[in-house]
Structures are given as structure tokens and as C-alpha cells.
Amino acid sequence: MSYGTTFPLWRAAAGEAWDAYTRHAFVEGLKDGTLPRAAFLRYLVQDYVFLVHFSRAWALAVTKAETLDEMRACAATVHTLLDGEMRLHVAICAAEGIAEADLFAAEEAPQNLAYTRYVLDAGHSGDFLDLMAALAPCVLGYGEIGARLAAEAGETPYSDWIASYAGEDYQRACADVGRLIDAAALRRLGDKPETSPRWPRLCERFRTATRLEVGFWGMGLVG
Numbered sequence: 001m002s003y004g005t006t007f008p009l010w011r012a013a014a015g016e017a018w019d020a021y022t023r024h025a026f027v028e029g030l031k032d033g034t035l036p037r038a039a040f041l042r043y044l045v046q047d048y049v050f051l052v053h054f055s056r057a058w059a060l061a062v063t064k065a066e067t068l069d070e071m072r073a074c075a076a077t078v079h080t081l082l083d084g085e086m087r088l089h090v091a092i093c094a095a096e097g098i099a100e101a102d103l104f105a106a107e108e109a110p111q112n113l114a115y116t117r118y119v120l121d122a123g124h125s126g127d128f129l130d131l132m133a134a135l136a137p138c139v140l141g142y143g144e145i146g147a148r149l150a151a152e153a154g155e156t157p158y159s160d161w162i163a164s165y166a167g168e169d170y171q172r173a174c175a176d177v178g179r180l181i182d183a184a185a186l187r188r189l190g191d192k193p194e195t196s197p198r199w200p201r202l203c204e205r206f207r208t209a210t211r212l213e214v215g216f217w218g219m220g221l222v223g
Helices: 006-013 016-022 025-032 037-064 068-095 100-104 110-125 128-152 159-166 168-189 199-221
Strands: none
Touching: 006 128, 006 168, 006 199, 016 128, 016 199, 025 037, 025 128, 025 159, 025 199, 037 068, 037 100, 037 110, 037 128, 037 199, 068 100, 068 159, 068 168, 110 128, 110 199, 128 159, 128 168, 128 199, 159 168
């Protein structure tokens, strides 16, 4: 999936880290159904906590925005996270006897702390585009993973999870984020962003967040 023009450039700059993230053993276990249920639930609880902080990071993006369009797009993403994506986690966990209050109160794993605080620090110490580079691997990576698994997966107990990220609503959100990033890059870096002195740092922010995604999947596999 392309999701605009800037994202593919960042994805290419991430090198092997991108495949390590999007084709991680955890992801392939979702595809063929071999992922242990305990590992999935462990991940899902941590991902709920992650999304709480991720929503805060997107809310921070509203304050970092320079245009009303950027503000509206970021506010809409906060809504998608809080009232859309997190509902999937709540529903699946409720079926396993895990209440939402327990999800919210769950202790953060070290990998979760490292990732969420990195993203928030990118926003606090940098500008809007720094924050977008740190946020993009999660949003757009899950879109890419969902679309691929929907095309490749057979019968799997994780069909609901796959369908959520492959579905029209999430894919539309990814397309919107891709356009947001392209417009932000054009506004701040010009029509040839790769020639900007800032470009290497933005690519490194994206690659670092991608590496942290790899660690997040690995956390789910550790029993």
C-alpha cells in the first residue's frame, strides 16, 4: 500500500526493519492461525494501553499543527482511535473475561513504555512533521499488514482483527493520514523533501519507531 508519496520514501529508508515489522512471526501467526491465544491476548492488553498514549500523541499533534486542516485531521484520528480501534480490543477481551477497566489499569511492559514515550518525545522535542514520522509506522503499517493478511489468510481465529485493519474505515483513515503527511511535508520541506537538510532525521525517526514496533510484536510472543 502506498498511502501517498512520503510514506513509501520513509518505508524504503527504514530498510530491513520494515519487513521485520510487517512480516514478524507474530503477524504471520495471525495470518495462519498458529499464534497462541495467550500471546494474542497479552499483546491486545498492551496494545490497548499503547492506544491510550497514542491517542494523546495525536492530540498533541493538534497543538503542533500549523493549519486548520492539520488540526481537523489529527482530531479526527483521535476520534478513530478512541471510538473505533479501541472498541475492537474491548470486545475481544470482554469475550475472554477481561473488563475494560482491567485493560486501562494494566501495567505497561517495558517495550510499551519505550515506544509510547519515544513517540511523545518526538512530538514534544520536534515539530509536527517529526511527530508524523514517529506516528506513521503504527498507523500505516497496520493498514499495510491488514490489507496483506486479508488477501493471504485462510481460516484463522484472528479474522476479526484482520478484518478491522483491512476494512474500509481503517483503510480510509490510512489514506487520510498519508495525505496529511504529504501536505505537511510539502508545506515545511517543499516539493522535493528528500533534498531538505531535515530529511535524514525524519527518516531516522520513522526507522526508530519501526524498530520499536518490532519489539512490540516480540513482547507479545514472550510468555
